[in-house]
Amino acid sequence: MTNPALNIENLSVEFASSAPRGVFEAPSTFRALNNITLSVNPGEVLGLIGESGSGKTTLGKAIVGLVEQSSGSLVVNGEALDATKPSDRRKLARQVQMVFQDPYSSLHPRKTVGYTLAEPFRIQKTAERSNEMDLVQALLERVGLNPQHAARFPQHFSGGQRQRIAIARAIANSPSIIVADEPVSALDVSVQAQILNLLDELRTQENMAMLFISHDLSVVRHLCQRIAVMYLGEIVETGPSKALSANPRHPYTAALMSAVPRVKAKNKARSKPIVLKGDVPSHDAIPCGCPFHTRCWLYEQKGRPARCRSEIPKLVEQAEDRQSACFFPEDVAVSAEGA
Numbered sequence: 001m002t003n004p005a006l007n008i009e010n011l012s013v014e015f016a017s018s019a020p021r022g023v024f025e026a027p028s029t030f031r032a033l034n035n036i037t038l039s040v041n042p043g044e045v046l047g048l049i050g051e052s053g054s055g056k057t058t059l060g061k062a063i064v065g066l067v068e069q070s071s072g073s074l075v076v077n078g079e080a081l082d083a084t085k086p087s088d089r090r091k092l093a094r095q096v097q098m099v100f101q102d103p104y105s106s107l108h109p110r111k112t113v114g115y116t117l118a119e120p121f122r123i124q125k126t127a128e129r130s131n132e133m134d135l136v137q138a139l140l141e142r143v144g145l146n147p148q149h150a151a152r153f154p155q156h157f158s159g160g161q162r163q164r165i166a167i168a169r170a171i172a173n174s175p176s177i178i179v180a181d182e183p184v185s186a187l188d189v190s191v192q193a194q195i196l197n198l199l200d201e202l203r204t205q206e207n208m209a210m211l212f213i214s215h216d217l218s219v220v221r222h223l224c225q226r227i228a229v230m231y232l233g234e235i236v237e238t239g240p241s242k243a244l245s246a247n248p249r250h251p252y253t254a255a256l257m258s259a260v261p262r263v264k265a266k267n268k269a270r271s272k273p274i275v276l277k278g279d280v281p282s283h284d285a286i287p288c289g290c291p292f293h294t295r296c297w298l299y300e301q302k303g304r305p306a307r308c309r310s311e312i313p314k315l316v317e318q319a320e321d322r323q324s325a326c327f328f329p330e331d332v333a334v335s336a337e338g339a
């Protein structure tokens with residue numbers, strides 16, 4: 001059996017809280033990620049969805065070592081890597097790369113594109129100086145750019161072209177997995193599909209895994225084989241894309257999916273969007289019991305079971321490669337009809 005490209009176990013991240021505190025009080029922290037366990041296979045695209053502030057970017061950054069994890073383990077291609085160790089950091093950078101949302105701020109404005117693209121080879125010592133420029137030109141060609149433009153600066157490129165450069169930098173050393181954090185949401189609609197196609201082509205060619213973070217659920221359903229759903233720093237459901245969107249096993253997923261036009265058209269049972277009440281609670285004040293119970297339509301429909309308020313549902317493995325952190329996974333799809 002092949003190793004997963006990435007295996008995360010019980011990963012947590014804490015940040016300093018901005019909540020006001022007394023002069024003599026110690027600074028407090030909050031858990032932006034709580035015990036995340038996930039794996040992505042070689043060549044697989046795992047979509048990561050959830051409302052703003054649920055922790056998607058923090059998870060991506062923790063995977064590439066840009067934010068410090070307070071606990072948990074990271075195994076890349078069968079090798080356990082610890083981002084706090086300098087020797088592991090270099091291995092991590094070789095194996096795991098991130099493409100950010102904003103191609104305007106992710107490239108150094110005063111470095112030529114050639115310099116930026118040669119950097120991964122220098123850091124990883126994967127090329128002789130003498131053939132760096134050939135490799136840079138080959139990279140530019142692979143992402144659909146003119147190899148003769150290596151001497152230009154980022155401001156000479158459009159947003160879509162800059163994102164191609166960021167992608168070229170990410171794939172320079174053939175990583176095992178790419179974390180793509182909303183890679184097209186800052187781009188003109190006219191170029192979004194081209195960039196998504198490029199990412200998918202490169203992934204297929206290299207058998208690379210991808211963690212694809214997006215708010216666009218139609219794109220996620222189209223591009224990803226599996227989906228993980230985040231709420232308040234936790235994974236609440238995972239499963240194959242089609243099964244998870246057609247037959248969700250967590251009421252939060254059902255609400256997110258009910259807003260996708262294609263799902264509505266195909267599945268008459270969810271022709272009405274499920275409107276979640278209230279806002280996402282603050283990380284400083286996570287509700288007791290099931291963290292979703294304050295907004296859960298199924299909790300209301302089932303007459304507010306005490307268990308939902310007192311016990312934390314674990315992410316439990318179910319049949320058909322599905323996991324859900326709800327006490328009533330079988331009732332979700334059926335009950336969503338009347339929600």
Ligand SMILES: Nc1ncnc2c1ncn2[C@@H]1O[C@H](COP(=O)(O)OP(=O)(O)OP(=O)(O)O)[C@@H](O)[C@H]1O
Pocket residue numbers: 015016032050051052053054055056057058059283
């Ligand atoms: N460096 C940081 N210091 C303190 N808090 C942070 C930091 N980075 C993120 N947060 C907080 O952690 C939580 C998760 O943020 P994150 O950016 O990961 O969410 P997200 O799911 O990516 O949201 P979006 O969909 O808006 O991009 C939020 O409450 C955010 O304010």
Ligand code: SF4
Pocket residue numbers: 250251252290291292293294296297298299308313325326327328
């Ligand atoms: S455990 Fe209860 S509150 Fe939580 S999602 Fe399931 S039904 Fe809703």
Ligand SMILES: [Mg+2]
Pocket residue numbers: 056057058181
């Ligand atoms: Mg984000």
